[in-house]
Amino acid sequence: MRLDVRFPIGGMFSILGALLTLYGITSDQAIYARSLGINVNLWWGLVLLAFGLVMLGLAVKGVKRTGSDSTP
């Protein structure tokens, strides 16, 4: 029994992405003056979330294919 590395990677980036997205929506927009007026937390949070979910998806697919949570 061995951990598939895509689970922790997917998990961590999904959590970080969700956190940054939420923070991007709720934070005071004035702090984005330094990032040229772009709400970088929101946009980059969405990128991280998408990456995290893709990794989790691949990991789940890997488990289904091999029937265990071992790395392919």
Add this chain to the structure above:
Amino acid sequence: MQHIQLGTIDYAILIIYFVFVLGIGWALRRVIRSSEDFFLSGRSIPAWIAGLAFISANLGAQEVIGMAASGAKYGIMTSHFYWVGAMPAMVFVGLFMMPFYYGSRARSVPEYLKLRFDEKTRGLNAITFAIMTIFSSGISMYALAKLLELVIGWSFHASIVLSAVIVLVYIFLGGLTSAIYNEVLQFFLIVFGFLPLVLVGLKDVGGWSGLTARLATVATNAGFQPGAWTHSWRYMDAPSHNPMGMEWFGLVMGLGFALSFGYWCTDFLVVQRAMAAGSMTAARRTPLIAAVPKMLMPLLVILPGMLAIGLHASRGGFLPIGSDGQPNYNLAIPMMLAHYMPTGLLGLGLTALMASFMSGMAGNVTAFNTVWTYDIYQSYISPGRSDQHYLRVGHAATVFGIVASVLAAYGATRFNNILDMLQLVFSFVNGPLFATFLLGMFWRRTTGHGAFFGLLTGTITAALHYGLTISRGAVPGIKGGFLGAVLHVYPSEMALNFWTALFAWTGCFVATLVISLLTTRNKTDEELVGLVYSLTPRLKDDYMPWYKRPVTLAVFVLVVSTILNVIFW
């Protein structure tokens, strides 16, 4: 200078990262049953994971802080470390050397030397390597703690203890597998942490053309042609025409050949990741897969330095001025983070910085505990014990390695640019090593005495060359010329280091060749099967579709890096 203020969310990101890093170690603790599980991941890692770990282990202090600093100091010429240095060497180790490393079933690079040559060659390499890894790991830790103290105001001691404890815990629990898994996680974190910085920075200066215009000011102020910071080859005709103080021949031979092949092809720190791969094909593909993201690394690590110096020139005061009156180049990335990133992505960027230091440190510690246990303890101190005994020794060596790194961290303080110091150490020890491997793997006549005395000759040649030459404007001492007489003055420290590596390689190559011819062979042809090219059956890749063969990937890597060289000519 003013410290960066971190918000709650920044700390939350850092803590989430720590939880996952430690969680990986915890989840893998049951996988470790034998010493081979602990030191070599039971040779079961898929190629893509081993490949990402291969470059991530190298993404330590020297990479992130040093390359950004060099980007500011020398501009796009720093990319030579990638497109001239790393690429050919990584292709070579994947295609030509991995069949012998992996095929011989050696558990470490020193052990390969024992199988190919003799005990004394292994001993020499194992001992120098063990010392060097501790030293590198200490520098990594020192750089991290110093940076966090300066930028965020964290206590130097607290940063050292925190990073040491976290790395210790995850390696102790999960061994090399845990280090490799964390390196993959750290790789993605480094990419996602620094990419927004580069994108926003580039947008601010008006893209590549805007950056070129700003760097033209930097170049003309320093007395060079306007394009000196944005062309990698155009001003390499003479050392006085470019900020690196290099001409093309010294660069190609010293960096492209001696230094890079010495590092990528013989350093167990990276080779260990490929040895942990699950099959011969996976092991051969590991460095080639690693080469693909490695080619694009200049975008993440060199460009922030170039942006920082460009902004420093056009807006003034972007980089703090150090005690020597020069901008503090090592602060390029932290200053960019502080300038562009709001709380949130600021935390992500700092976490990425911590991740890079930890992956560099963990790479050194896992390489150290393996060489210590297999090549020093099992070979000389206590042979013939049970595997469980060596597993326990490995755990103890991990603790010892971390404690020794902490001590080294408190000792490392000398150079302005960390990179230069690491290059110096590598040039003495690693420069000659590649000559030994090249002759050992491709010439069956090479003898044990030839290899051993060749290596010593190479290292002595390096020390003599370094001691008898100096870089312009330097004070004799640690920066060269320590033997009293100065026979040649190099235009820059970088040039001195590249030439030292080349002298080391040549000294070792010639001495190994001559001594091998004068001594009798200590290994028969039968003993050298699997260790030497001409005596090993060729690997057949016919069963794989063409696009899966290692050679296809190798050609792709070489073509793309050539294109990159041409684009930034």
